[in-house]
Amino acid sequence: MKLLRASHLGMCFGVRDAIALAVAEAQHQPLTILGELVHNETVLADLRARGIRFASQPATAETDTVMVTVHGASEAAKTRARARGLHVLEATCPLVHVAHRAVQSLVRDGFHPVIIGKRDHVEVRGLTEDLAACDIVLTEDEINALHERPRFGVAAQTTQPIERVRQLVALLRARFPQSEVRFVDTVCQPTKQRQSAAEELARQCDVVVVIGGAHSNNTRELVATCARFCPRVHHVQGPDELRPEWFAGAETVGLTAGTSTPDTTIDAVERVLWRLAGQPEGQLASTVHLAA
Ligand code: SF4
Structure with missing residues (x-):
């Protein structure tokens, strides 16, 4: 393996x-x-x-x-x-402050703010609570339900997959062709890097293990991204949750983790994976790192 x-x-x-x-x-x-x-x-x-x-x-x-x-x-x-x-x-996080400033600037410039994100997420509450009016969207149906405005100003929760964000912005433009739509990309660089690395990883693996908290939004997004390219994706919070049967017949197993997962947890999961593969833990350091 x-x-x-x-x-x-x-x-x-x-x-x-x-x-x-x-x-x-x-x-x-x-x-x-x-x-x-x-x-x-x-x-x-x-x-x-x-x-x-x-x-x-x-x-x-x-x-x-x-x-x-x-x-x-x-x-x-x-x-x-x-x-x-x-x-x-x-x-x-300074990049959450960047998102706050982007939304404030859109409002100052006369745009009706539209936030792409999870309505009940603490970051989205922080981004929207000070606004006199705004819309929060995450699906095509929610874009279709918006009222027409002369000017829409769009920003996103920092941990949303950029691909989804761009799709929703394109939908908004198509739905309201008469409106001016200004999009400020507030998805943070670490999220983009982890998302694209997860996709690259999943394309090469029979099984992918995603490590992260059960309530971690960015971990769930990594799971969803991997599942688009690999049929066997498992979300674990730590090494105790790994099941040997998940890896039956697998030649290549991938490992990724959400932005709140400590290195110690990732290393512990990797050690158990090596054991399941019947290989010495000494190979920990020789793990292949895919190109960025
Ligand atoms: S995922 Fe990390 S870098 Fe990105 S906004 Fe959140 S805390 Fe900051």
């Missing part, structure tokens, strides 16, 4: 920096993170072990200092937290 790692996989710089900031701040003061800092149970358990607390909203925070997650928050949400007397720290 040959084992391939995607050329881009696992934790992005935004998540790494957010975790480092949370760990550093928690050394100086009791800290509550508002929501899941990242959608990965291993990372969250490690942060809890360091005394960091989690609350879904400021009202239930038990510390004076709270931290906004990597996914960002609206100005309204941060103001509400400050109004409760809380000191608000931000672990928002």
Whole structure:
């Protein structure tokens, strides 16, 4: 059995920096993170072990200092937290800030904002809560249900597959040919790299294992992308979930991981895969990296 790692996989710089900031701040003061800092149970358990607390909203925070997650928050949400007397720290990814600025700029220029993303995702809530009006879309039906506007300004949740985003923008243009449609590409580079590397990987594999949190949006998107090119795709959160029967008869097995998956989890999954393949773990370092 040959084992391939995607050329881009696992934790992005935004998540790494957010975790480092949370760990550093928690050394100086009791800290509550508002929501899941990242959608990965291993990372969250490690942060809890360091005394960091989690609350879904400021009202239930038990510390004076709270931290906004990597996914960002609206100005309204941060103001509400400050109004409760809380000191608000931000672990928002700089690329999520870029998306916020893009949406603000579209609105300033007179465009009706359309956000391509998941309505209930914390990043999309942060992008839209401050807006007087906006539409959130993710499907062709939702594009078709939009009301005509003279000017649409489109941006996307940073972790949406760029291919889907471009398709929806094209649909919007076709649906409203009289309207001006301005699209700002806010999908982040790490997401694009992981998506294209996952596609390249899946095209070459009999089986693909995608590692990531059960609630991680970008991990689910990686699963969906791989499934378009490889019929046997399995989403696991860690090595304990691997099943030997998944790899029966497989010649090439691929490995990729979402942007909140720690390197230690990826390495642990890879070690089990080598064991299932009946090959020594010493080959860990010789894993083939596909071209970018
Ligand atoms: S997935 Fe992209 S936007 Fe989200 S934290 Fe990572 S780099 Fe930032």
